[in-house]
Amino acid sequence: MNNRKSLGVLSAALLTLVISSQTQAHVLLETPQAAAGASYKAVFRVPHGCHGKATTSLKVDIPEGIAGAKPMPKAGWTLMTVKGAKGASEITWSGGNLPDDEYDEFVVSARVNDSAAPGSTVYFPVVQSCGDDTMAWTEVPRPGVMASDLKMPAPGLKILAAAAAPVTFKAGSLEIVTPWLRATPGGAKVGGGYLSITNKGSDPDRLTGAAIPFSQKGAIHEMSMDNGMMRMRELPDGLEIKPGETVELKPGGYHIMFEDLTQPLKQGDVIEGTLTFAKAGKVNVTFKVGGFGDVSAPGAAAEPMQMHMH
Numbered sequence: 001m002n003n004r005k006s007l008g009v010l011s012a013a014l015l016t017l018v019i020s021s022q023t024q025a026h027v028l029l030e031t032p033q034a035a036a037g038a039s040y041k042a043v044f045r046v047p048h049g050c051h052g053k054a055t056t057s058l059k060v061d062i063p064e065g066i067a068g069a070k071p072m073p074k075a076g077w078t079l080m081t082v083k084g085a086k087g088a089s090e091i092t093w094s095g096g097n098l099p100d101d102e103y104d105e106f107v108v109s110a111r112v113n114d115s116a117a118p119g120s121t122v123y124f125p126v127v128q129s130c131g132d133d134t135m136a137w138t139e140v141p142r143p144g145v146m147a148s149d150l151k152m153p154a155p156g157l158k159i160l161a162a163a164a165a166p167v168t169f170k171a172g173s174l175e176i177v178t179p180w181l182r183a184t185p186g187g188a189k190v191g192g193g194y195l196s197i198t199n200k201g202s203d204p205d206r207l208t209g210a211a212i213p214f215s216q217k218g219a220i221h222e223m224s225m226d227n228g229m230m231r232m233r234e235l236p237d238g239l240e241i242k243p244g245e246t247v248e249l250k251p252g253g254y255h256i257m258f259e260d261l262t263q264p265l266k267q268g269d270v271i272e273g274t275l276t277f278a279k280a281g282k283v284n285v286t287f288k289v290g291g292f293g294d295v296s297a298p299g300a301a302a303e304p305m306q307m308h309m310h
């Protein structure tokens with residue numbers, strides 16, 4: 001490691017220290033993001049009292065965009081809720097005693113509205129009281145202001161796009177779920193196709209090929225380890241789907257290889273295509289084009305990424 005690099009690492013480490021000691025001082029949400037339409041457990045972390053005094057109450061306003069809010073009771077604290085149109089609109093835990101040098105969590109179970117805009121942030125203004133002293137965590141960033149520049153920021157929840165529902169195609173006793181293609185940036189001439197197939201019948205069938213308008217050939221491939229190298233090979237007889245089985249075609253495993261592409265596959269496009277089975281014959285499907293780096297169907301990641309700030 002050269003000197004400049006180690007300096008860079010050192011200053012990055014210092015920056016992290018500074019940021020974490022700042023964020024530690026605020027009342028924060030344990031999980032600061034959730035998908036539209038998803039259930040959400042809001043865990044408010046209270047790291048200290050007010051100017052050295054013990055916390056005796058915590059009031060949380062439930063913002064628009066959050067429905068069905070229900071507080072979790074806490075031993076030693078009295079709960080009070082104000083009912084809104086969709087669940088509680090204001091929740092107060094009071095009468096407790098949380099010393100300044102101790103830490104606690106206050107929990108609300110709720111749901112993010114389907115209509116909450118992905119990419120937006122909703123804020124939960126929180127008022128922490130310590131006897132007659134209060135700390136109002138109620139500042140919401142105006143446009144152009146970073147939440148990190150605020151002195152007393154309200155805890156924010158970032159709204160993520162709703163998880164996409166699986167797309168299912170049926171052909172006899174076969175069920176084909178969420179066909180997708182990987183985008184081909186940089187003019188690649190081959191593209192991977194992925195999907196899962198379930199055989200709900202009593203006879204085996206076989207996926208023997210596939211077609212999309214921009215490719216002459218859609219072959220069924222298998223990835224396997226060969227002398228420590230990942231290799232792929234064509235399965236000339238296709239891929240068997242036994243009765244009662246689900247076969248997944250996914251990056252790093254079985255896949256359809258669309259060869260000699262005459263057009264790039266662009267993320268977000270929806271492409272009509274066909275799958276060919278030995279018994280079920282030709283089946284019309286649509287492929288959604290996901291990102292180049294995707295490892296599962298676009299939008300299928302229902303679990304929001306967990307971000308913990310300690």
Ligand SMILES: [Cu+2]
Pocket residue numbers: 221222232233255256257
């Ligand atoms: Cu391949």
